[in-house]
Amino acid sequence: GNSVTQMEGPVTLSEEAFLTINCTYTATGYPSLFWYVQYPGEGLQLLLKATKADDKGSNKGFEATYRKETTSFHLEKGSVQVSDSAVYFCALSSWYSGGGADGLTFGKGTHLIIQP
Amino acid sequence: NAGVTQTPKFRILKIGQSMTLQCTQDMNHNYMYWYRQDPGMGLKLIYYSVGAGITDKGEVPNGYNVSRSTTEDFPLRLELAAPSQTSVYFCASSSLLAEELFFGEGSRLTVL
Secondary structure, three states: OOOOOOOOEEEEEEEEOEEOEEEEEEEOOOEEEEEEEEEOOOOOEEEEEOOOOOOEEEEEEEEEEOOOOOEOOOOOEOOHHHHHHHEEEEEEOHHOOOOOHHEEEEEEEEEEEEEE | OOOOOEEEOOEEEOHHHHHHHEOOOOOOOOEEEEEOOOOOOOEEEEEEEEEOEEEOOOOOOOOOEEEEEEEEEOEEEEOOOOOOHOEEEEEEEOOOOOOOOOOOEEEEEEOO
């Protein structure tokens, strides 16, 4: 079946540091890939997405590139802020490959803590 | 614009009790989902629906039931609460199956 593996947290960085959160996946067919963010006490919200190989998703200074050859979708940001502190989830959709109930598969989440 | 609204936000149940978590969306989305989130485990799909009158099981459906009588509403029912059902529950909706999901704020359930 489909699966998503992302780096364990918590990840603690200083403000203005460079961020990378690794995400790799296993899926049949050609999934879409997503990063969701969850701020404390809130539901998840979509941060960015990519629907095909070599696509780059970007939003709020975050970027991730769909790498089919390495089955990866790493999240990066050049200079993090305290307000970026949250839990980040990598996810894939097997909708295009007929995943049915596997439709959206999430990783376990990475807790990011940014210190001033 | 309310989006996805879940109630209640918090609930404590005794073992064996029943309850319903309510979920309503005002975006006219056909697809709706219930997930549970356990610490360090990510999100697991409980049930989903592709439209009014149609529901299907996800990865962890045991102990839960759902119905979808209208496009807007997708309640989740726990019939005989067990401690293993202590979790945070999220309802979500989307306009396309498993594409961008819009989540509610979550319902924290504790079974004692």
